[in-house]
Amino acid sequence: MAGLPRVTHVFLRIIRYATVWVLWKARNNCIFQNAVFSPDGLLEKVKLNSFLWLKANQASFNYSYHDWWKRPIPCMDAHL
Amino acid sequence: MNKECRVEEMWSMGWGDGGEAWVWRRRLLAWEEESLRECTILLSNIVLQDDVIDSWRWLLDLTSGNTVKGAYRLFTTIGEPLDRSLVVDVWYKQIPSKVSMFAWRLFWNRLPTKDNLLYRRVISPENVACVSGCGHPKTANHLFLDCMLFSSLWYQVW
Numbered sequence: 001m002a003g004l005p006r007v008t009h010v011f012l013r014i015i016r017y018a019t020v021w022v023l024w025k026a027r028n029n030c031i032f033q034n035a036v037f038s039p040d041g042l043l044e045k046v047k048l049n050s051f052l053w054l055k056a057n058q059a060s061f062n063y064s065y066h067d068w069w070k071r072p073i074p075c076m077d078a079h080l
Numbered sequence: 081m082n083k084e085c086r087v088e089e090m091w092s093m094g095w096g097d098g099g100e101a102w103v104w105r106r107r108l109l110a111w112e113e114e115s116l117r118e119c120t121i122l123l124s125n126i127v128l129q130d131d132v133i134d135s136w137r138w139l140l141d142l143t144s145g146n147t148v149k150g151a152y153r154l155f156t157t158i159g160e161p162l163d164r165s166l167v168v169d170v171w172y173k174q175i176p177s178k179v180s181m182f183a184w185r186l187f188w189n190r191l192p193t194k195d196n197l198l199y200r201r202v203i204s205p206e207n208v209a210c211v212s213g214c215g216h217p218k219t220a221n222h223l224f225l226d227c228m229l230f231s232s233l234w235y236q237v238w
Contacts, residue, residue, distance in 0.1 A: 013175075
């Protein structure tokens with residue numbers, strides 16, 4: 001992480017928040033919908049959430065969901 | 081005695097200890113004497129000026145006045161010590177505000193996790209086990225970091 005450029009840190013932070021957000025939503029789903037917890041699909045949700053947040057709030061983020069899904073690190077070079 | 085008296089009149093009569101501004105209908109009780117003493121101390125170094133218009137002042141920042149930013153700084157620099165870098169990092173324009181708010185509550189341990197619900201007597205002690213069924217009581221640290229089922233996501237993310 002220390003070796004990565006500064007702009008990358010913002011992306012990593014977004015991913016981190018997406019992760020705690022997804023975990024909390026999963027926990028709520030277990031408690032309030034009586035769902036059985038399964039870690040499958042959570043990673044997908046982290047990718048989708050972080051992508052949608054960036055797409056909506058970061059004008060310079062021009063990558064497709066496929067790019068982000070497959071190779072997120074190159075997408076992080078966008079200028080903030 | 082004179083309830084209609086103005087601040088300016090009080091001041092010119094003298095509101096120091098034993099000043100003429102203080103006239104009472106009856107003798108004061110001991111606790112009232114005490115309050116009066118405190119009041120005269122507060123007033124002792126106040127000087128009224130004719131040529132200055134009354135206004136509110138925000139003592140923490142006299143130049144720019146009361147701002148949300150100033151108040152935020154006040155509230156985040158006092159209180160329990162914790163990792164400052166985490167607090168500052170919460171507000172980012174790319175992150176939806178509900179998520180920022182959620183992260184803020186997480187860092188301050190203000191989420192309604194089961195241990196917090198128990199502490200506030202919302203749930204009873206037999207209900208504190210983590211929903212994943214791992215048997216630990218659910219605290220924020222446990223949910224987001226320790227619990228094997230939940231934390232497996234972190235390894236996938238990285």
